[in-house]
Every structure is written in C-alpha cells, then in structure tokens.
Amino acid sequence: xxxxxxxxxxxxxxxxxxxxxxxxxxxxxxxxxxxxxxxxxxxxxxxxxxxxxxxxxxxxxxxxxxxxxxxxxxxxxxxxxxxxxxxxxxxxxxxxxxxxxxxxxxxxxxxxxxxxxxxxxxxxxxxxxxxxxxxxxxxxxxxxxxxxxxxxxxxxxxxxxxxxxxxxxxxxxxxxxxxxxxxxxxxxxxxxxxxxxxxxxxxxxxxxxxxxxxxxxxxxxxxxxxxxxxxxxxxxxxxxxxxxxxxxxxxxxxxxxxxxxxxxxxxxxxxxxxxxxxxxxxxxxxxxxxxxxxxxxxxxxxxxxxxxxxxxxxxxxxxxxxxxxxxxxxxxxxxxxxxx
Numbered sequence: 324x325x326x327x328x329x330x331x332x333x334x335x336x337x338x339x340x341x342x343x344x345x346x347x348x349x350x351x352x353x354x355x356x357x358x359x360x361x362x363x364x365x366x367x368x369x370x371x372x373x374x375x376x377x378x379x380x381x382x383x384x385x386x387x388x389x390x391x392x393x394x395x396x397x398x399x400x401x402x403x404x405x406x407x408x409x410x411x412x413x414x415x416x417x418x419x420x421x422x423x424x425x426x427x428x429x430x431x432x433x434x435x436x437x438x439x440x441x442x443x444x445x446x447x448x449x450x451x452x453x454x455x456x457x458x459x460x461x462x463x464x465x466x467x468x469x470x471x472x473x474x475x476x477x478x479x480x481x482x483x484x485x486x487x488x489x490x491x492x493x494x495x496x497x498x499x500x501x502x503x504x505x506x507x508x509x510x511x512x513x514x515x516x517x518x519x520x521x522x523x524x525x526x527x528x529x530x531x532x533x534x535x536x537x538x539x540x541x542x543x544x545x546x547x548x549x550x551x552x553x554x555x556x557x558x559x560x561x562x563x564x565x566x567x568x569x570x571x572x573x574x575x576x577x578x579x580x581x582x583x584x585x586x587x588x589x590x591x592x593x594x595x596x597x598x599x600x601x602x603x604x605x606x607x608x609x610x611x612x613x614x615x616x617x618x619x620x621x622x623x624x625x626x627x628x629x630x631x632x633x634x635x636x637x638x639x640x641x642x643x644x645x646x647x648x649x650x651x652x653x654x655x656x657x658x659x660x661x662x663x
Contacts, residue, residue, distance in 0.1 A: 337392040338625040338656055339383060342371075342399050343596075343637035347415075348407040348535050352448050352483045354500070356641040361411045365418075366645030371397055372419045374649055379422040380554060380592045383626070384616050390628045395656055399423040400619065400637065402558060402596050403438065404431075407535040409543045416552060425547060426558035426596035426619075429583040430512070431538040437530050438538070438562070439512075439519045440504065446528045447500040448483045451475045453526055459503070459518060466506060470495040508599065509567035541587065548589035557581050557595040557615060566603040573609040581613055594619065596637075607633050625655055 345357035347364045359367065371377055375397040386392050399416075401408050404427045416423050431438065437445075447453070452475070457468040473479045473494050482493040492498040503522070507515045522528075530536075539547075547553045559565070560579035563572075577595060584591045593616045597606065600621025610618050610633055617632050624636025638655060640648065 336627050337394040338627055339386070339392050339396040339398065340625055340652060340655055341380075341383070341619060341635060341637040342397060343619075343621065343639050344399065344401045344408075344412070345403055346405050346407055346535075347411040348405075352444060352486070353642070354444065354448075354486055354488050354497070356487050356639070359640060359642050361415075363642055363644055364412060365415045367640065367643065367648045368415050368419050368421055370645035370649045371399075371652070372421050375652065377421050379552075380424040380556070380594060380617070384593065384632075387617075387626075387628070387630070387632050392626065392628050397652070400556070400596065401425045402598075403428060403562070404539045404544070404558070405535065406537050406539050406543070409539050409547070410535065413547065413553075417550070420552065422552045422554075424554045424556050424592050424594070425544075426556040426594075427544065427580065427584065428538070428558045428560065428562040428598070429580045430561045432544060432583075433538075433540045435537050437536045439507065439515050441536055442519055442528075442530055443503060443507070443522065444500060445530065446522055446526045447496050447503070449475070450526050450528060453496075457499075457522070457525055459506075459521065461506065461510065461514065461518060468499055468502065470499050472496060472499075509564050511563060511568070511572075512561035544589060545587070548591075553590070554592040555584050555589045556592050557584065557613075559595075559598055562598045564599050564601040565597060565606045565609075566601045570605040570609060573606055574612055577609050577613045577615070581615070593617065597621075602634075623655075625657075 344359065347361055348358050349360050350358045375395050376393060377397050380398050383398055401423060404425050408425060453472045455472055459466045473496060479494055486493050486497055492501055507518055548555055557577060557580045559576040563576055565573050595610055595615050596619040617635060619635050619637055621639065622636040623638050626635055
C-alpha cells in the first residue's frame with residue numbers, strides 16, 4: 324500500500340524534459356542517430372510548441388534553484404554547433420518562436436573542416452574502395468587492423484544506411500569504423516587529428532566541401548546570440564571525452580570554452596553539455612571551479628526538483644516524425660502528462 328502511494332506521488336511530481344539534438348540534415352549514414360531531417364525537424368518543433376511549454380534553458384536553472392519545476396516544460400539543446408543548425412534549424416525555431424541553446428566546442432568555430440568522427444565515418448563507410456590492411460601508431464603503440472573490406476556496392480550501402488549503434492555491425496567496414504572510433508575517442512585532440520590525417524592518406528580520401536558538415540563561424544554564432552530566442556553554452560574547447568583525462572586538463576578545456584564565449588560577448592547560459600555524455604567526479608569538480616551552474620549528460624532521464632544540477636539528463640531526439648516524438652514525450656512525462 325505504502326509503495327503504491329509513493330509510486331503515485333513519484334509519477335505525479337512535476338517533470339521537465341531537455342531535448343538533445345545534434346544535426347538537422349539529410350545524411351548518407353547515421354550510426355549514432357545524430358541527425359534529424361529538416362522536414363521531420365519542423366514537424367517535431369511544430370508538435371512540441373503546440374503541446375508543451377517550451378522554455379529557455381535559463382528558466383530551468385531558475386526553477387532548480389527554487390526547487391519548483393514547471394509541469395510538462397521542455398527545453399531544446401543542440402550539441403556541437405554544426406553549420407546545419409544555423410542553416411536549417413534556426414529558421415524553423417524562429418518560425419515557431421521556439422527558444423534553444425547551442426553548446427559550442429569553441430576550437431572548431433570558423434574552421435572549414437569536418438569533425439573527426441564525421442571524417443572517419445565518411446572514410447570507412449563511404450569510400451568506394453579501401454586497402455585491406457591498416458597499421459596505425461598511437462603514441463608508441465601500434466594497432467593492426469586487417470579486414471576483408473567490402474566493395475561499396477548497393478547492398479553494402481543499404482546495410483550502412485540502416486545500421487545504428489548498438490546493433491551488431493553488419494559489415495567489416497562498420498566493424499573497422501567502430502574499432503577506430505573507440506580507439507580515438509579517449510585521446511586528446513592533437514593525437515586524434517594526427518591519426519585522422521594518417522587515415523585520410525591511407526584511404527586517399529578528400530573530404531567533401533559541403534558546408535553543413537563544418538561548424539558555424541563566429542558571425543553565425545554572433546547572430547544566434549543576438550537573437551532573444553537563443554543562447555550559447557559550454558561544450559569544452561576540443562570536444563574530449565573528459566573522464567579520460569586529468570582534472571587539470573578538464574579544467575583547462577572547460578575554461579577555454581567558457582572564456583571564448585564570454586570574451587566575444589555572446590549571450591550565454593551558465594551551463595555545460597559533457598561531450599559524449601562522458602564525465603566523472605573530477606569533471607564535476609572542474610565544472611564547479613569554472614562556476615558553471617548546470618551540467619547536461621546524455622542519460623535519458625526527466626528532470627524533477629530533486630535532480631542534481633550537474634548531472635541533468637536529456638532525451639536524445641532521432642529522426643522521428645512529429646507524432647512519434649510527441650508520443651515519446653508523453654510517455655516520458657508519464658502520469659503527469661495525463662493531468663492537464
């Protein structure tokens with residue numbers, strides 16, 4: 324009986340949901356389900372603004388400080404500051420008067436280059452042919468990759484297009500991509516960059532000039548920050564997996580991102596999104612030393628008045644249509660969503 328009463332009050336407690344987006348673009352492959360098509364994105368925003376209270380992220384900070392969460396409130400965030408956010412998400416958000424926060428890995432702003440994980444994906448999954456052996460040196464350790472690499476025919480392309488992690492890799496190319504991604508993710512950016520350049524030479528790969536794969540430039544960030552709907556947030560300097568590094572490294576990465584945003588007088592929210600959702604106790608210490616109030620993970624949890632401000636969950640948004648996203652939000656809000 325008591326358990327039932329406790330469960331009822333838990334379900335009826337006011338909850339908020341923070342949505343996590345990355346890209347708004349039609350991509351060839353999407354193993355991490357990071358991209359939403361422009362068509363589906365507009366359908367999602369139309370549905371969200373119709374059925375929920377969409378509020379700026381600063382309002383969530385205020386509510387948590389007061390210990391009082393607004394019922395069925397939704398907050399929209401974007402990680403990585405892709406140029407496609409500016410090109411395709413911004414006009415839709417403006418059309419529906421929808422606030423959003425963009426978390427910025429500041430080292431890459433204004434650089435006409437792809438993020439390393441996109442380059443690796445394009446090299447391994449999109450190249451027509453690849454050598455059958457790769458020897459990759461990281462620091463003083465040599466890694467050997469020997470696969471029978473499939474030719475990129477229609478059947479293989481279809482497998483790549485429909486594959487999403489954590490499903491079993493359907494081709495050797497997918498296996499190779501995951502193996503290298505897992506090897507590079509914990510490294511500092513200079514080592515990742517060196518390895519990616521080596522792999523590009525190995526594959527004789529030249530990246531596309533598509534601007535959607537590049538991060539925004541300073542002028543675009545400034546335009547976002549000057550819009551009352553939008554704010555910018557910290558996403559470190561070079562997008563490292565923070566928990567793989569020392570406390571001092573983490574402090575420096577977080578401070579560099581925050582200082583960049585502040586020194587350019589951008590409209591910012593005092594919040595960080597942890598790259599890859601990766602953090603540890605040293606990360607939390609580094610965040611506190613940088614006097615940041617909110618920290619966002621990739622754990623899919625709703626937010627209540629008792630949520631830890633530096634361990635806030637977000638709902639990852641994949642390429643859903645508007646109705647499916649609405650259904651997922653209602654389910655996440657639970658019993659609370661039924662009480663109008």
